[in-house]
Amino acid sequence: MTETTGSQAMSLQKDQEFLTFTLGEENYALDILTVKEIRGYESVTKIANAPPFIKGVINLRGDIVPIVDLRIKFNVGQATYDEFTIVIVLHIHNRIVGIVVDGVSDVVSLNKDQLRPPPDFGVAFDSRYLLGLATINEQMIILVDINELISSEEMGLFSSHENDVA
């Protein structure tokens, strides 16, 4: 477990880099160290008995990688797929997972001082998966604890017993 979860990382005073992305009208950010690559959305192979936000699997250079649409999961924005739809491929707990977002915007550097505690309501995400809020260029950015979120039981991406080890 060399991968520290976001919350632990946040306790560091050092600046940390985040990748910001949009879901509908909202701006989110995730730890850039978890990002493997960013690619366009391509057709997926559907998987039976999966929740609707799990779009299916793709072939990522020989790896079979599940694709999750966060817009469907958190019911923000329109889940449309076109040439501009973006997939952020994440590397979490030795797993590769792709998340569909409306767009990626920027890489920002943040430190603890810029962070405000997460609100209890008002965002699509459960506050468990939030690290906090930050303001950049007068825009509110919601910092997502992507490790927690992706490996959460709610996402159903990992089998439950693996969560114990993870």
Added chain:
Amino acid sequence: MSIDMKQFHSVFFDESQEHLDEMEHLLLDLNTEDPDAEELNSIFRAAHSIKGGSGIFGFDALGSVTHIMESLLDKVRQGKLAINPSMVDLFLSSVDVLKGILDSYKSGNDIDWLSANKICERLESVTQPKEVEPEIEGFGLFVEPEIDVEDGFGFFGDPLLPSQEDAYGFFDEEIVPVSKPSRKTKKAPAKQNPSEQKNSTGEISNQALAPASESITENTSATISEKEALLKEVASAPVTKTKTTDGTASENSSIRVDVTKVDQLINLVGEIVITQSMLNLIGKSIDGALGEKFQSVAAELERNTREIQEAVMSIRMLPVSFVFNRFPRVVRDLSTKLGKSIDLIIEGGDTELDKGLTEKLVDPLTHLVRNSIDHGIESNELRADRNKNPTGKVILKAAQQGGSIVISISDDGGGLNREKILAKAREKNIPIGDSPSDSEVWQLIFAPGFSTAAQITDVSGRGVGLDVVKRNVQSLGGRIDIESQEGLGATFTIRLPLTLAIVDGMCVSVGNQTFIIPLVNIVESMQPLKKDIKTLVGDDQLLLVRDQYWPILPLYKAMQLEPQFTEPHQGIAVLIEANKHRFALFVDGLVGQQQVVIKSLEQHYKRVQGVAGATIMGDGSVALILDVESLAVSAAPNSLQQAS
């Protein structure tokens, strides 16, 4: 120096393990009344090799036990000592002790000196009564002058060595002179005179020590003193002679490779296969002369890739006898313990199986064999009552059938008792149908905590296990079936895929997606006629094929897809047989037959019911490989249960 030696440890451990296995195997086969000289020699050599190695690396416990074994064996093979069953038993327990010691060295645990010393004493006591020259305890026989000249290990009696030293104290100290190479690691009084050493080395090679290629003496000969070298001359001769008969050949023709390297190679070849089929696809769309040229080259490439693939896969293949060879011992021990006389018959030991599979087969097979002996074979008295041959028979058989390996464990014992199992199932509140078929009843014994053994023995009967056996087999992608006839015996059949990495499959399409059905499971494919499709209560449909009704399972429903066709007669019915489940899988169409590389879906996602894995198609898209068995169970349990 010690660091340098460490890197050889794992090789030594592996080799010793093999030698021990071989020794055990040979001992079990040994005919005590008329022992085969070559077999005795082989056992002796195995002991000798371990002794030599342990001497070099300073594994004293191994060295001392093997040394005594070796001495004893030497006498046996020279006919100075008649071998008897109790000696074989003793040797076998020595092998066990050695295995324990080896494991301790391997894992860095403390050595069980107590059992090591005990076995040494027991081994010694065998020679004791035959003492010729009482003043030299224990190893008196070695000092008999004629051995000196005739045989290598007569050197104990060499006048240069005070014979008294050879007696008891010898496990702790005198082990060193026996395995001379160990001078390197242990007190080495030998290195006094470089020129002398030179001489001695020269002499050794002159004395044709070289053919003993595997013998450690060569490598270390530079450190052996002249005196020892002289002894070695005498010593090496007979050893060399026997060694070359079979030792060198296998030594030169195989290398030890880290399994991960092989796996990496297999993965890469898998990628090549995918790339190659992509190329093929592109090639088909090129027209004209260039296209033809391309296609002929692509065909060549295809052949080559296939050959590479086969060659690489065969690296991982091991004969199943690697697993089977341990069973004579298991059977021997158990039958003695239980007082049953049992013949173990092994067939098809040369059937090859993926290494990964063989390793994981050990536990389930051991369990099933024990099960057969403990529960299957009746006691001698009962067998006599039933007019059966008093000696029970357990048959362990392996064979390749198409793309799978079938391993069966049969016994001619009492068979499974249907009533007992049903009663037990009721007692355990395991749900059962009203009139379950035999095979359904037999499957009940795989339920966790299920045991009908009247008496709990330390062999089996606790009901832990058979469920684990089933789980293990399933985790290997295999199935386990039972056939049993009351009073005549039972057969457990394990079906396993030949390899875990590649499957021959039929590509079928449903909607816009492609699925792979393992070819092993397909009976035939057909376009069903409307008149042959019958409806059962509700939505269930049956397909009549040659007087047999097959329940229809629409894949689009199981996979929640939008199909091209919703009526079975519009599409294709693929008749599928898997572990007694038979059904007709209704798909939109057949795409073609293809060999696919199995990719894990679980690596980045989780297990999906009805899906065994995924593969990457020629166009780079992902297709799911169906697990027809779990598909049958999950999709339509009712109609399928009836059909089975």
